[in-house]
Amino acid sequence: MAFDYEEIDGIINAGSMAIVGASAKPVKFGSLFTATQLGFGFKGKVWLVNPGEKEILGHPVYPDLASLPEAPELVYLTIPAHRSMDTLRECARLGVKGVIIMAAGFREAGEEGAALEEEALRLAREGGFRIVGPNCFGIYNPRNRLALLPGHDFSHTPGDVAYISQSGGFSAHVGRQCKGLGIDFSAIVSYGNGADLNEADFLRYFAADPQTNIIAAYLEGARDGRLFMEALSEAAARKPVVIWKVGKSESSSRAVTSHTGSLAGSSVIWEGLLRQCGAIEVSGIDETCDVLLALKHLGRKPGRRLLIAGGGGGLGTYAADLAEEEGLEVPPLGGETSFRLRAVLTAPGASVGNPMDIGTPLVLPEVFEASMREAAADPGTDILIFDLALNFGYGLGGEPGLNAAADTLLRVRREIGKPVVLALYTRAIGIEDMHFEEILRRLRSRLLEGGVPVFPSMRRAMRALTLINR
C-alpha cells in the first residue's frame, strides 16, 4: 500500500486505545502488557477488553470492542492468532485507525499461519485500518505514553532517536540499555512480521517526523527490496540511519524464516546495499547503542584523528593498535603540543606523545588539568580519547578524585570545544566489588550529562568512532 504519513502518525501518536485480551492473570503477556501500559500513564483513554474478566487493577473490563463508550483509535490485540479475525472484523466496523497484533502463529509458523496473516491483511484493506505486526510487541512513545512492550520503567522523557525492530525483545533491550546511557526516544516500534506496515513505511515516517533526528533499525529482511532501498536512501539523506541486519549466514537465515517469516538474503548484497544507501551498518545491540551514543554526542563524521591518553603505557599502545585495525588515525603530536606537554608531564613513567601516558590513571589534579588542556588544544587531532580503569583510579584518588578528573574532562570539552570520549570500565567484577560498579555508574552519568560519551571498553569506543565516521 502507498505510504501515508498521517496513517502511521495516527497509530504512533494515538489519542485513545483498547487492549483486547487484557488480563490480570500473571505470567501471560496480556497481563504484563496491561500492567505496563496502565502504569505508564497513557495520555488518552485506555479501555480494557476481555469477556472473561470484570476488573483489572481498578479499571473496568469490557466484554468486546462494541461495548466501549466510543471507538478507540488504536487496538492492541494480545489474543491468540486463530481467535483474532472476529476482532479484526469489529475493528473494521468501528473505524479504528490501527491494530497492533502481538500474537505469534502467523506467517512465521507455516502454511496455516500464513493464511491467517493473509486474512488479517484483507480485513485491514477492506476495513481501512493499518496493522503493526503480527508477532511483535508494539510501540513505545514517551509523548503520548504508549508503552506496549516490557518497559514499565522506560523513560517518560521524549528524545530524538527512533528505533524500528522486527524483534520485540531487541526493541525492549535497546530501549532499556539506552535509558542507562541517557539516550531518549521519539518512539520505538517493534513490528515483527511486518505484514502490513513494514520497515520501508517506518523509515519514511521517521525520516519525515520532525521529532526524530536519528533512526536505528533491526532488520531480518525487507518486504520489498526496491521500496526499502528508496526509503533508506531518502531517510539517510536527511538524518543518520543505523541498520543492524541479521540472517547473513545459512543457519541464521533458517532462523529468520522461523522467527518473522522474512527472507534474509545474501550478506554481500545487503552490505553493498546499505553502504550505497548511506546507512551506518552495525552488528548487535551493544554496537547499536554505542553508535547511537556516539552520534548523540559527536554527530556524524566528527573526524578520524585521535589523541589517545591514559595512565599506563600498555593502554595507549593497545588503543593505537585498535585504532589502526579500525582505520582511525593516531598522528604524532605537533611540535608545540609536545613542547607544552613536556613542561607539564615531568614525572618518570609519563610519556609525551600520541598515545600519551600520564603515568598513572590519576595524577595530581593540577597536572591532570594542565595535561588534558594541552592535549585537547592539539590542532592536529579531532577527538581526545581517555582510558580510565576506574578501580585503579579509585585506589589513587577515591571517588572525589574520580569526580574531579571527570569535571576536568567536562571543562576541557566545554571550554576548548574538542570532543572528549572516555573508555571507562572496572576490572573489579566480583560480588565483593559492587561499590566500584556503583561509582562507575555515577561517574558515567556525570560525564554523559556533560556531553562526554562513555564506552565500556576501548575496543567498543574505537568501533563506534569508526562507524560514525563512515
Add this chain to the structure above:
Amino acid sequence: MAFDYEEIDGIINAGSMAIVGASAKPVKFGSLFTATQLGFGFKGKVWLVNPGEKEILGHPVYPDLASLPEAPELVYLTIPAHRSMDTLRECARLGVKGVIIMAAGFREAGEEGAALEEEALRLAREGGFRIVGPNCFGIYNPRNRLALLPGHDFSHTPGDVAYISQSGGFSAHVGRQCKGLGIDFSAIVSYGNGADLNEADFLRYFAADPQTNIIAAYLEGARDGRLFMEALSEAAARKPVVIWKVGKSESSSRAVTSHTGSLAGSSVIWEGLLRQCGAIEVSGIDETCDVLLALKHLGRKPGRRLLIAGGGGGLGTYAADLAEEEGLEVPPLGGETSFRLRAVLTAPGASVGNPMDIGTPLVLPEVFEASMREAAADPGTDILIFDLALNFGYGLGGEPGLNAAADTLLRVRREIGKPVVLALYTRAIGIEDMHFEEILRRLRSRLLEGGVPVFPSMRRAMRALTLINR
C-alpha cells in the same frame, strides 16, 4: 644468559625479602606496595629498608640492606633509577638471589636511562643475582604470598594459570578480572623492560613449572626473536599458551619504545610467528580473560559445532551470524533431536531448530529442563550455548527462577557431559538498576563454580570459543 630454572624459581618462590624504599607516605608507590605486601601475609621474612623512616605499620625499618639480621633472598627496589646502583652493589655483596627493580627511567627513557640499565645488568652479572624489570611492578604468587603489585585483595588460593606481562598495570588488571571469574594463578610476573630475565626465560620457567597448566602473556616485543620463538614453541607443545602482542601499528610501536624500550616489530611477522609456534593469539585484557575462562572450563579444541539456544528469535539469529563470522558451525538439528524437542517446545513463539528459540528467556521449569536435556543430548554438536538477558529473565521468574534455570544447566552439563556455555548480561545499566548487576554476579558465580563458563556477551563468547579451537 643461559636459562636456569632454579634461579627463577628462587625469585618467584622466595623465602625472604626486603623492600628497599619502603614508605609510609601516601600516594607513593613505595607506600602502596609496602602496605599491600605487609597485608598479604608473606610466608617468609619481610624486612623494610629506608634510611628516612623508623617504623611502618608496626614494622621496624632498617637504614640499609647491610643492617638486616640476614641477607634476603629477594630485594624489591622502589627507589628512583639514578639512586639504585649503590643498592645493587650491596645486593651483590650480600649474595641476594634476585632483585625486582620497579622504577621507570631506564632504557625506555632515553640514553641516560639506557646507560643506567647497562650498569644494573653489569652489577647483576658480576654479583651473581638476576633482575626482574626495571620499569615493572613485580610478582604475585599466592603460594608464598608475594604480592608486589596493586593487588591487596587478590586471591590467596593458588591456581594453575601463569601470567607474564611487560605492563605492570595489565598484570594487575588481569589478576583482578580473573579473580571475579574464579580463575586462580600459579603466579603473575610483571617484568617491564626485561633487561635481564625476559619473556623467553619466564615462558621456559612456566612451561617447566608443575603448578602451571596454562600460560598467558602480554608482550610489547621480544629481546631475542630466536630464543623467544624456541621458548614459545616448547611451552606451547606442553600447555596452552595465550599471547597478546601489541605495537603492531606505527603509532603503537612508537608508544612501545617509550613504554618499555622494546622494538615492536611488524604485525605480519608476529602473527605468523605466533601461529607457527602454536600459541593462541588474543587482543586486549577482556579477550585474554575470556580465553583463560574458556580454557579452564572447556580445554583446548573442544569442538566448533554449536547448538545455540535462547528465548527470542533475534538472539539466535544474531548468534548464528557471529558464529559464521568466526568460522564456527551451527549445523541443522538431527532428526531425532528435532522430533524430541518438538514434543517439548509446543508454545507459539518457540521454534525448534539450530538456533533454537524457547520462546521467552525463561519458560516453565519442566519445559526448560526437558528442552535443555534434549538439546544437550544432540549428537551432532559439541557445545550448547545459551543466551540469557538477565533483566528480562528476572521479570519472568525472579531470582529463584534464574537460579533454577542455572541449576538446570549445571545438571545438564554434569549428567549429559556436554559442555554448556552462557552469554549472560543485563541491559539494565542505569544507577537505579544495581540489583540486576548484583543478581548477575551471584548467578555468574553459581555457574562458574559448577563448571559452566559465563561471558558478558554472545560476541565475546563466540570469539573465545573460536580462539580455543585454533
